[in-house]
Amino acid sequence: MNNWEYAESIESEKIVNIEKKYGHFIQGEFVSPNSKKYLDTISPSTEEVLSSISIGDEKDVDFAVNAAKEGLKQWSKTSPSERSKYLFKLARLIQERSREFAVLESLDGGKPIKESRDFDLPQVAQNFFYYAGWADKIDLAWGNGISKPYGVVGQIIPWNFPLLMLSWKVAPALATGNTVVLKPAETTPLTALLFAELCDEVGLPKGVFNLVTGDGTTGSHLVNHKDIKKIAFTGSTSVGKYIQKSLSGRDVGLTLELGGKAxxxxxxxxxxxxxxxxxxxxxxxxxxxxxxxxxxxxxxxxxxxxxxxxxxxxxxxxxxxxxxxxxxxxxxxxxxxxxxxxxxxxxxxxxxxxxxxxxxxxxxxxxxxxxxxxxxxxxxxxxxxxxxxxxxxxxxxxxxxxxxxxxxxxxxxxxxxxxxxxxxxxxxxxxxxxxxxxxxxxxxxxxxxPASPFGGYKESGFGREGGRHGLLSYLKASS
Amino acid sequence: MNTKLSINNIVDWTTTEDMVNNVKVDEVGVLDRVSSLATRSIKRESKLNALQKIVSMCDLTTLEGEDTEGKIIQMSSKAIAPDPNDESVPSAAAVCVYPALVSTAKKTVKDSSVKVASVSSYFPSGQAPIESKISDTKFAINEGADEIDIVINRKAFFEGDYKKVYEEIKSLKDVCGDIHLKTILEIGELKTYENIKKASVIALCAGSDFIKTSTGKISNGSSREACLVMARTVREFQSYGYGMRGIKVAGGIRSSKDAIRYLVIINEELGSSWLSPDYFRFGASSLLDDVLRQIKKLKTNAYQSSYYFPRG
Structure with missing residues (x-):
């Protein structure tokens, strides 16, 4: 009998601490939703309910965008090298707690632990390290004084690589001096919520990173908010088209990373x-x-x-x-x-x-x-x-x-x-x-x-994430 | 039985040459696959199962100028009962010695399951005329060797004379007949995966029952990447209808962890039917003791000092 079965080798769930219920992360703290509505996030491998997350309504989004506007006042006065320090701190903390993040990602999203552990998390930390390095060198990237941040940026990320897509968006946005309102996918919000805790831990100024959870309606409120200066979206082509339609006629920047059939x-x-x-x-x-x-x-x-x-x-x-x-x-x-x-x-x-x-x-x-x-x-x-x-x-x-x-x-x-x-x-x-x-x-x-730009042609979207080009997604020509 | 094979499972030179000229292997892909397989987490009963398999696949080896009859008797005795205090630990597959010590080894292993393998063909360099290699091999067989480990002619290989490499192995297989022939490629000298794959093809086509990574006599011994390339060649060979051939990895494999990773490669690339001493071997001297310690650890939860295990 030669057959050789591999015994189960389970990564322990004990390392993660999931709250029963989560609010939004706005102005540096977790707050209960105005909507008073919640939705369950489940583990797709067991269908077990992991937690309840808030559904952001129009007021919740408004609250978050206003916090980001407030945050921008201080963030724009923060020197580039200081911004860099916060990003480095985040990168190091992510590395330190990568096992926790990896388990959470696999629990909430269903991906194999070997991928979240060996691919997602190392990439996440690298992205923060990479853009931390750019924060005080933006002038070198695209010429002296020709560019400035958009201001308040709305970011909507998908459920396939939740924390990795967060890092692709949040790291360059903060490095270039923007403040952020992030909306994670409704099925995979948990790692973004843990990331919000890290922002608090590193003492990131209040309002610089804001998180509103919810479903498609929440995302739509974010896209349609009057004070948003830029939307970065990764997800399906149909939603991407909806966003582009919604933004037409408005002075709002947009980058889309959509589907593929490679x-x-x-x-x-x-x-x-x-x-x-x-x-x-x-x-x-x-x-x-x-x-x-x-x-x-x-x-x-x-x-x-x-x-x-x-x-x-x-x-x-x-x-x-x-x-x-x-x-x-x-x-x-x-x-x-x-x-x-x-x-x-x-x-x-x-x-x-x-x-x-x-x-x-x-x-x-x-x-x-x-x-x-x-x-x-x-x-x-x-x-x-x-x-x-x-x-x-x-x-x-x-x-x-x-x-x-x-x-x-x-x-x-x-x-x-x-x-x-x-x-x-x-x-x-x-x-x-x-x-x-x-x-x-x-x-x-x-x-x-992280040094290589990523993005598509045709209906796969426009704009690039990663590398020097990734900075451009969060900068506009200075007037 | 495939009609394309002549006596001794030999593939004709024209077909062999075609296969050699068609060898393709991508280094990045090989490295990726090996590092991905290295993350397999082998625990508890599957680990114990693996460790016992490894013992049964060991060719306990000594190939030194200082080898004496006393040393060989001691090692052969250990091969029969590696851990006398634990009956669940199997015998090693074989002992591997120089031709001059084959008869001593044979006397010691007697009718146990342990085979006697002899290196020959002017191991480890192979720098001798084919007549000498043949007589070296004949001598070992006459002394009672059950298995013969030869080296390929690297001089001919690097000079581009693949046919000579093939012919030499073929004539040694003729000498061996039913006796198990393992052909050492010396991957540490071949260096590139393309060379390793070419040499594997030549050795298999020329009738080798096993292809083996290394002599253990140069600083670059076995590697898991080479094992993967060899395993894929063996797989391809079988898919052409040429039957199952074996692989022996040798040179620098000292830890159980490393050995288990080799098993994972074989298990996932070739399948579990290869997980037997008939098709996979480890050439090793110090590996066995680490495996025995790990088995004890799994059973007793304590690491035992090396002096609890008899010398080999």
Missing amino acids: ANIVYNDAALDEAVEGVVNGIFFNQGHVCCAGSRLLVQEDIHDVFIDKLEKRMQTLRVGNPLDKNTDIGAINSKDQLDKINELVNEGVNDGGELFQIECELPKNGFWFKPSLFTGVQANYKIATEEIFGPVLTTLTFRTPDEAVEIANNTEYGLSAGIWTEKGSKILWTADRLDAGVVWANTFNKFD
Whole structure:
């Protein structure tokens, strides 16, 4: 009997302390909501209620925006090097308490602890360190005196990388001298609430960072508030379009980081075993809840069968289950709504004629789960080939020539990311040159660095986050 | 049985050459996968299970000029019963010695499950004519070796004469017949993953039952990355219908933790059917004692000093 099972290795929940109920964080303190309304945030892997969070109404948002306006008075008098110090302090505290944050992120959002521990949290701290370094060097970044902060910035972040998206938005906004009203996603507010506690701990001046929790209506109040000078949004393309419409005719800055349907192009001269890993990472990382996920596999026709065979075998080794188990590769789907959406699109794919492969595995009884899935025999006109599924579902298309690969890759309303797999350097450059995508990875996927700008083309949004360019999202030309 | 294989499971040179010319491996991907697999958390019963497997996969090794009959008898005796106080601890897979000491080892292990492996082919450099390598190997077999560990001809490899590397292994496999042939690639000299994969392909096609990382005689020993590349080559080889071949990792593996990480690579890349001494081995001298201590620790919750375990 050779079979070797890995025993459960559960990261302890004891390290986190979740309150029964949370208010908003405004003017440096937690306050009860004017709305007096709350909503439950649950663990998607067990459906257990973790806490109740406040739903921000118009007055709550108004209160927060006013606090941010007040905060701006002091923040704009704070020297850049002082601003830098606060960000460094936050970065260090995040590192110190990263285990706590990681457990909380996995509990509230369903992602595997190995990802929140080894990817999300190190990236979060790095972003704060990186923008802490820029705070007193803004003039060096974009020329002396040509830029100034917007003022009060509204930020709306998604549920797939809750704390990481917070760091992408809050760190550059504060470094450039703005004050913030942040609205986290309704299903994953807990790490943002813990972050608010850290802001208090480092003594960040009151009103500089404000947090209003709630659902879509809360976000809408924030977008429509008269004193907001800039909105930064990461989320779905449909909501992004709504925001852009709402802001038209107003002097409000906007950056959008929206959906994607990235092509992962595998040429026949790629190192196939490593390409398989990259494709698996590209789509199954974070249950496929990734805007830059490589959700369309474009494989050269002559290696299709060999590649799909390798890919299916590799997929079968993925371990689906408890997000807090250190050996879990695929955690829970973030919410019932998202699971329904995935189911709907996958069913449609089957009805359209796609061939569905799902791995054999046992799924937990409670919670929201979806088996890692692969579609072959897909035509370009199927919905699964064009719509963002935002789940662990990979769609395969084939191509014959590099020209055709590029054509298919660009044949989408999105333009966020892409992957290229070949051992030929010249082919990488040729292909990358022709792809309409904000990020192109070659022989790897999902690699991030705070110094590298991230953002999309077409309906994937505009504006860049990260790097020197990320500063521009929070600066405008000085008059 | 695949028709493409001739006697001794050998793949013809034309097919081999095609495979060698088609070798592709990406370093970044290899490093990523190995570091990701290193985060597997192996605890409690799965750890105990792993540690016992590791003991059963150990080729207890001494390859020194100072080796004597006394030393070999002592080590062979330990291989039979690594922990005499714990019957659940299995015997090691084999003892690995120089040809001149094979008969001594064989006398000691007698009819136990422990095999006697002998290095040959002018281990560790391989810098000798093929006639000498053959007679070296024949001698070891006549002395009673159950398994033969040879080295590839790195001189020929780096001179681009892959066919010579192949032919030498093939003629040594001819000498071995049913006797288990393990071919050492000496990955510390080959350096690149592309070279490691090429050498793996050549060794497997030429009839090796196992491919082995290192001699243990240079400072760069085994690496988990090389093990991954070799495992994927073995997997590909099987997918072509050439059957299951084994891997031996050797050189610098001293801790249980490291050894378990190797097992994880094999388990997840090749599958659990490879988790047996028939298909996976550790060449080691000091590893065994650490594994025995870890087993004791799991059972008694106390680390025992090394003097509780008999010398090997």
